[in-house]
Amino acid sequence: MTSHAWSSHNSAGMKNLVLSLFPGADLLGRGFDSAGFVVVRGPDTLLGQDVRAWSVTQVCHAFEGIIGGPPCQDFSRARRRPPTGHGRAMLEEFRRLVTEADPDWWLLENVPGVPDVHIPGYVTQRFNLFASEFGLRQKRNRSFQFGSRDGCKLVLLRGTQSQSLKPAALASTSGHRTFADFCELQGLPRSFTLQGLSRRAKYRAVGNGVPVPMSAAIAKAIAARSHITADIRLCACDCGRPVTGRQVSATAACRKRLERRRSHGGGRVTIGESRTARPAPTISPARPPQLLGTPHRTAQTIV
Numbered sequence: 001m002t003s004h005a006w007s008s009h010n011s012a013g014m015k016n017l018v019l020s021l022f023p024g025a026d027l028l029g030r031g032f033d034s035a036g037f038v039v040v041r042g043p044d045t046l047l048g049q050d051v052r053a054w055s056v057t058q059v060c061h062a063f064e065g066i067i068g069g070p071p072c073q074d075f076s077r078a079r080r081r082p083p084t085g086h087g088r089a090m091l092e093e094f095r096r097l098v099t100e101a102d103p104d105w106w107l108l109e110n111v112p113g114v115p116d117v118h119i120p121g122y123v124t125q126r127f128n129l130f131a132s133e134f135g136l137r138q139k140r141n142r143s144f145q146f147g148s149r150d151g152c153k154l155v156l157l158r159g160t161q162s163q164s165l166k167p168a169a170l171a172s173t174s175g176h177r178t179f180a181d182f183c184e185l186q187g188l189p190r191s192f193t194l195q196g197l198s199r200r201a202k203y204r205a206v207g208n209g210v211p212v213p214m215s216a217a218i219a220k221a222i223a224a225r226s227h228i229t230a231d232i233r234l235c236a237c238d239c240g241r242p243v244t245g246r247q248v249s250a251t252a253a254c255r256k257r258l259e260r261r262r263s264h265g266g267g268r269v270t271i272g273e274s275r276t277a278r279p280a281p282t283i284s285p286a287r288p289p290q291l292l293g294t295p296h297r298t299a300q301t302i303v
């Protein structure tokens, strides 16, 4: 994952332009910045903006990729209250904006309990990453779904998980750490600050973010993917680890994951149509945004 070929141009002639949705403090986007992408930040309620009032039909094809971490509280295991529906509504907003902008690829970040998100025209790879695989001393795992038009999967050079870890730097468990320590655990510089936000809002924004080295590793894998995937075989569980010889899965955990999927079909809620590569939908800029996505499935597959 060292060489980047900046070969992808959009119709406006710009390269590597990425739209970051639900950016918050945009730790996710900062990893892409560091890997050489040019990141444009979308609206966030943190700044008084609502994604539902936003459309990108005017800049269809301007972005190579769209990244985003919609709110995860509804899908979190730590949730104490019943889901509000906001989580699903924001996943639908993500789908709507991807459909409008029609990028080459998209990356959705959330907690492991998030539904599978399918967007017509994209092949999806789903995997979880642990912060400690990227040198961070905290117990935190994030779930990613990567969709691409060309179906080229990400090769992820993953580290081993460290044993002696601190609790995750979450928005809800921040109080006892200094802000500098909190930022460091998320891979930000200790001097990082967010001007104009209250102390609580700063902790919340950083705690809600994707650890920056994790995001940078994915960004590098996205930049490198068309070069290194041709002669590399990947683990069947979609974790991005290369396999060799007659190997099907990379680790014992991958084997268990595959067995679980075989015995109860993954057991996940799905949003959108089920997927195989399909031609891109025709998008009419005149159509209202709410008509562009595939309607919600009412029958959910929960095992």
Ligand SMILES: C[S@@+](CC[C@H](N)C(=O)[O-])C[C@H]1O[C@@H](n2cnc3c(N)ncnc32)[C@H](O)[C@@H]1O
Pocket: 022, 023, 024, 025, 026, 027, 028, 029, 043, 044, 045, 046, 049, 050, 051, 052, 068, 069, 070, 071, 072, 090, 205, 208, 209, 210
């Ligand atoms: C999980 S955080 C995103 C973290 C970010 N990806 C990062 O790595 O730093 C989710 C963000 O969605 C924003 N959000 C929630 N509802 C929204 C809405 N209706 N419109 C825009 N942003 C919204 C929240 O303010 C929050 O910043």
Ligand SMILES: [Zn+2]
Pocket: 235, 236, 237, 238, 239, 240, 241, 249, 250, 251, 254
């Ligand atoms: Zn695997």
